[in-house]
Amino acid sequence: MARARRLPRPLFLALAALLVTASIAVGFRALVKARCLAVTGPLVCRVETPQRRVALSFDDGPSPRGVEAVLPLLARHRARATFFVIGQSVEEHPEATRAIAEAGHEIGNHSFWHSRMVGLESQPYLEELERTDLALAQLGIAKPRWMRPPYGAKFIGLGDAVDANGQTMVMWDVEEPSRADTPESYARDLLAQVRPGSIILIHPMSSLRELEREALPLVLEGLDADGYEIVSVGELIDGR
Ligand SMILES: [Zn+2]
DSSP states (O other): OOOOOOOOHHHHHHHHHHHHHHHHHHHHHHHHHOSSOOSSSOEESOOOOSSOEEEEEEESOOOHHHHHHHHHHHHHTTOOEEEEEOHHHHHHOHHHHHHHHHTTOEEEEOOSSOOOBOOSOSHHHHHHHHHHHHHHHTTTOOOOSEEOOGGGOBOHHHHHHHHHTTOEEEOOSBOOOSSOOSHHHHHHHHHTTOOTTOEEEEOOOSTTOHHHHHHHHHHHHHHHHTTOEEEOHHHHHHTO
8 A cells, every 4th residue: 555655854844834934924914904903003994884974085195196186076076085194295295285184184194104014113103103293283284183004004013103192093994996907997896895984095196096096086976876975084983
């Protein structure tokens, strides 16, 4: 009878160690990117409500180009949104930042440098959050209630820092379709995920995001047609 050949013991141990390390890495990545779970600190990813209301949130920037594209569309649809801005871009583009606030939209903190904040220490992250709040305060904009982690990545240090800064992490439950190649397919795939209480994430700011900017009118029209009221994250969470 043929006997199964065994791997030599050192090779077996090396493979086992590799598997364990890979599983931990995959598990860690899933944990830090989890949309509705934080290891530390308060987090919201959607709101349970029977009302047909959704929050629209825009990440990164602000950039003059993105703001000029988005604000008139929101006004036309009487929609309010939350803009998660990067402190460095706020300092670079004070006029675009002011325009968002003056149009009645909400502003959230999206870090100062937009790096992955997955460390254990909270102090450096707290300083970054405060620096972004300060950049906004210098433009007369109130301290944001919400913080969105860059790349949706968070771990112990960031959760503690957000908590210490009196803010709440806001993630999302409606994600941009990664494979859409036309504005129409982008809007269709995004709208298919929407339900009452959803928080929608869109990136319209970078010069590379022409598709997102072109899809936005279709997204807004689709939400209108489905009878959704479009509000800021704060309005959705407060239920008013
Ligand atoms: Zn971002």
